[in-house]
Amino acid sequence: MIFKWNDKYNLGITSIDKQHQQLFVLGNQLFSIISKGDEIDNYDKIMAVLEELKNYTVYHFNHEEELMEKLNFEAYQTHKNEHENFVEKIIEVEAQNIDDNQNRITMQIIEFIADWIQNHIVKSDHQYKNLFIESNVE
Numbered sequence: 142m143i144f145k146w147n148d149k150y151n152l153g154i155t156s157i158d159k160q161h162q163q164l165f166v167l168g169n170q171l172f173s174i175i176s177k178g179d180e181i182d183n184y185d186k187i188m189a190v191l192e193e194l195k196n197y198t199v200y201h202f203n204h205e206e207e208l209m210e211k212l213n214f215e216a217y218q219t220h221k222n223e224h225e226n227f228v229e230k231i232i233e234v235e236a237q238n239i240d241d242n243q244n245r246i247t248m249q250i251i252e253f254i255a256d257w258i259q260n261h262i263v264k265s266d267h268q269y270k271n272l273f274i275e276s277n278v279e
């Protein structure tokens with residue numbers, strides 16, 4: 142397991158914490174796929190997780206953005222831009238020749254997720270924490 146959940150990731154907002162934990166699950170799935178060695182063809186598995194990652198992203202970002210908009214979160218636009226960059230990165234990765242570079246590209250996504258956790262979840266998502274909690278978001 143490469144991604145381990147701990148308290149510093151918790152916002153104390155149940156729906157969002159659950160969704161963030163799902164990102165850890167997907168990151169760990171990718172890591173476990175490539176841990177089995179690069180002589181195995183993992184293309185279908187990698188693509189399946191990427192698809193899930195995209196669905197997760199759409200669902201989770203919409204959830205946050207709807208709440209931010211409703212509660213007039215001041216950094217809404219900046220935050221939304223960060224979400225859009227994430228989606229663009231996934232699309233960019235998918236446009237590469239994944240089949241011939243399975244482990245390298247998967248590692249790239251894992252690093253991207255790790256960076257996202259430290260910079261977006263720990264920093265940007267924590268900026269709306271108090272507002273959401275005061276507004277009784279669950």
Ligand SMILES: [Fe+2]
Nearest residue numbers: 161205262266
């Ligand atoms: Fe988030």
Ligand SMILES: [Fe+2]
Nearest residue numbers: 205220265266
């Ligand atoms: Fe966010």
